[in-house]
Amino acid sequence: MGHNTFDRGIHPAYYKELTSSKKVERARLPVTVVIPLQQHAGAPCDPLVKKGDLVQEGQKIGDATSFVSAPVHASISGKVKEIDLHQHPAGYRVLSVVIEGDGTTKEWPATPVELSSLTPEKIREIIREAGIVGMGGAGFPTSVKLAPPKGKTIDAILLNGCECEPFLTADHRIMLEQASNVVWGLRAIMKATGAAKGFIGIEENKPDAVEAVQKAISGSTDLKIIVLEAKYPQGAEKMLIKAALNRKVPVGRLPLDVGVVVNNVGTAVAVYEAINLGKPLIERIVTVSGPGVKEPKNLLVRVGTSFEEVLGQCGGVVAEGEIEVLNGGPMMGIAQTALGVSVIKGTSGITVLSGASLKRPGFEPCIRCASCVSVCPMGLMPYRLGDYGKAFRADEFKAWDGGACIECGCCSYVCPSKRPLLHWIRLGKLKVREQAAKTAKAAGNK
Amino acid sequence: MEDNKTAQQGISRERLIVSSSPHFLNDQNIPKIMHTVVMALFPAMAASVYFFGFRALLLILVCVGACLITEYAFQKGRKRPVRVYDGSAIITGVLLALTLPPGFSIFGAILGSVFAIGVGKMLFGGLGFNIFNPALLGRAFLMATYPVLTTTWVEPRTVQKAVDAVTAATPLALMKFEGKFASVQDLFLGNVAGSLGETSALAILIGGLYLRYKGYINWKLPLGYLGSMAVFSGIFWLIDPTKYPNPLFHLFAGGAMLGAWFMVTDMVTSPTTSVGQWIFAIVAGIMAVVIRLFGGLPEGVMYSILFMNAFVPLLNKHTRPRVFGAVKEQ
Numbered sequence: 001m002g003h004n005t006f007d008r009g010i011h012p013a014y015y016k017e018l019t020s021s022k023k024v025e026r027a028r029l030p031v032t033v034v035i036p037l038q039q040h041a042g043a044p045c046d047p048l049v050k051k052g053d054l055v056q057e058g059q060k061i062g063d064a065t066s067f068v069s070a071p072v073h074a075s076i077s078g079k080v081k082e083i084d085l086h087q088h089p090a091g092y093r094v095l096s097v098v099i100e101g102d103g104t105t106k107e108w109p110a111t112p113v114e115l116s117s118l119t120p121e122k123i124r125e126i127i128r129e130a131g132i133v134g135m136g137g138a139g140f141p142t143s144v145k146l147a148p149p150k151g152k153t154i155d156a157i158l159l160n161g162c163e164c165e166p167f168l169t170a171d172h173r174i175m176l177e178q179a180s181n182v183v184w185g186l187r188a189i190m191k192a193t194g195a196a197k198g199f200i201g202i203e204e205n206k207p208d209a210v211e212a213v214q215k216a217i218s219g220s221t222d223l224k225i226i227v228l229e230a231k232y233p234q235g236a237e238k239m240l241i242k243a244a245l246n247r248k249v250p251v252g253r254l255p256l257d258v259g260v261v262v263n264n265v266g267t268a269v270a271v272y273e274a275i276n277l278g279k280p281l282i283e284r285i286v287t288v289s290g291p292g293v294k295e296p297k298n299l300l301v302r303v304g305t306s307f308e309e310v311l312g313q314c315g316g317v318v319a320e321g322e323i324e325v326l327n328g329g330p331m332m333g334i335a336q337t338a339l340g341v342s343v344i345k346g347t348s349g350i351t352v353l354s355g356a357s358l359k360r361p362g363f364e365p366c367i368r369c370a371s372c373v374s375v376c377p378m379g380l381m382p383y384r385l386g387d388y389g390k391a392f393r394a395d396e397f398k399a400w401d402g403g404a405c406i407e408c409g410c411c412s413y414v415c416p417s418k419r420p421l422l423h424w425i426r427l428g429k430l431k432v433r434e435q436a437a438k439t440a441k442a443a444g445n446k
Numbered sequence: 447m448e449d450n451k452t453a454q455q456g457i458s459r460e461r462l463i464v465s466s467s468p469h470f471l472n473d474q475n476i477p478k479i480m481h482t483v484v485m486a487l488f489p490a491m492a493a494s495v496y497f498f499g500f501r502a503l504l505l506i507l508v509c510v511g512a513c514l515i516t517e518y519a520f521q522k523g524r525k526r527p528v529r530v531y532d533g534s535a536i537i538t539g540v541l542l543a544l545t546l547p548p549g550f551s552i553f554g555a556i557l558g559s560v561f562a563i564g565v566g567k568m569l570f571g572g573l574g575f576n577i578f579n580p581a582l583l584g585r586a587f588l589m590a591t592y593p594v595l596t597t598t599w600v601e602p603r604t605v606q607k608a609v610d611a612v613t614a615a616t617p618l619a620l621m622k623f624e625g626k627f628a629s630v631q632d633l634f635l636g637n638v639a640g641s642l643g644e645t646s647a648l649a650i651l652i653g654g655l656y657l658r659y660k661g662y663i664n665w666k667l668p669l670g671y672l673g674s675m676a677v678f679s680g681i682f683w684l685i686d687p688t689k690y691p692n693p694l695f696h697l698f699a700g701g702a703m704l705g706a707w708f709m710v711t712d713m714v715t716s717p718t719t720s721v722g723q724w725i726f727a728i729v730a731g732i733m734a735v736v737i738r739l740f741g742g743l744p745e746g747v748m749y750s751i752l753f754m755n756a757f758v759p760l761l762n763k764h765t766r767p768r769v770f771g772a773v774k775e776q
Binding site for chain 2: 007010012166238242248249250251253321322323324325326330331332333334335336337338339351353357358359364365366367368369370371373374376377378379380381383384400401404407409412413414415416417418420422423426
């Protein structure tokens, strides 16, 4: 009998051993940081400072008035050098605040807070003010997630400690080194949403993390660890909810429609720090790993530090040959065109692939082996969607449920013909969106 | 404004590869799959050489050679990328040879191979685009062009050591036309008259299980095919055991094993959905038994698979898997 899991999916090589036993180290204080004013899903922030201003570590430097957004804070003390467009790890240019550091750091002493003294509204306000977003990578503002719309009740909070991406171990280390803070954060999130039960989903390949968290929750009846099979994409929200709680989120709906909110374990720690330390989200743990990195490490990095600086503290990259530097893990990460980009709130890892681990260009015809169909966690037919997407056949793409794709990449991973299926599916989604926009415009002109 | 001060560490921008996710793929590829299938066919080939001698080896080599040359010629002639090295043509050649009687004409074997690859595969667009299993299509073509030769069988040499090439009837023909049933043990080991590779169920089973172990065949397909053959033929056997042979006879006689493990499971010509695969295999199994018991031919494996091949696009279209979290239509 295996552990709880979802249907289909893949078992890639994980390579977690490169960093899983390495304690988190604090990265050097960067001389300059480039802090993008958008590090989250939703509206970008407007700068609250101007060129030449002196800023303190933790000072709010950008905010927005819209509900779905999260402010950003200075990660070092110093002087604002410029506010300009800079390359963002998601692949586009974003208005960013460049701060030149003065070499000083601020202490964040803990002043323990009784959770019972806080109202749900107050907790959400602290979370929003601290600029906390989902730290698993998607970067959805946490305060928004914790505010269920009227008429919806949340009965369970599910912390995501799966970390199913190969190479990444940041969440693993957090659960090992800060298990009690994870649990404290979970309780705060439960209080903010009114959920009675809290669950922590951890994959079976991290038995030490299970042990550490188990110790931290011992004695609680409302918290439970759920050990899950090590399988990709176990950490995808919908897959995790199915595996841990056996609830299925309907297509096109959100987890809160089945009474669940999923948060990353790192997010829970950020919530703990925001409430107890008064510390906004200005640094995070980043796993720097992959065959292209000389000394893989888990580093505590300040937001805005450049990839290049971080890689430099890990012995740099391999001396020769092509490399692919990713914001995130190898399955869903985004390849970077320059190493000057900044670590942002959602940077769970910097993976550097090189040599044999790189993809070879080119692909062969589809041999209908059905591997992609048999691994798609969403129950789609990727080879078919890929063909429709590639040919820009938006109607058929839609009819075959292309919109339900969660872009986990299992299909491309298993394809023996090395067809870039997910890439074509993204093209299909793009065409569907274009078509919808066109229809909406035509309707508006009438 | 400028963000690429990447020179400090000597990481030049030219070294950075940019592609869309996933950036990490498994190590499967088409030649690997195809060559494993060829490996899995070795026990069956060895058995055919053991039972029918050098002639069997010659037929296999001729078919493989003709298939490779045909594919190469088509790809060169149509100025397409030459993919003949991927090993799929070798499989077609071996499978075609294994469906031929040991005494088959060499010229006929070449003709069948050219048809199998040329018409069965390349005219459809090459690997991945063909509707019918090329080897079976080649065999069907030979059935039409050499009706006598394709049904003239010899005893394996373990039975008739002294005289080579004694004409004999296959167990299925004996059953059909004379009402005699061969022993299941002889069928299982291959000690009966028949096509090159159709005789030894054991050798094919070894290869088939190896492929299953490697993960290159979907267990639903051989299981559905052999299972439905067993159940369906079992019904008739229970009704009248003197008139109808038992299910084991059906499984081990003729091309059932070769078909179930190497032809029903052909990736290109079998459905991609789970439900589709079940329907495909089960209906083909029933069809094979119907032809064997009630049709004009002693053997029905070939036509049962070719017939179901034609339905694959339809099955793929109408047996879509359930989308995760699909909302029931009211």
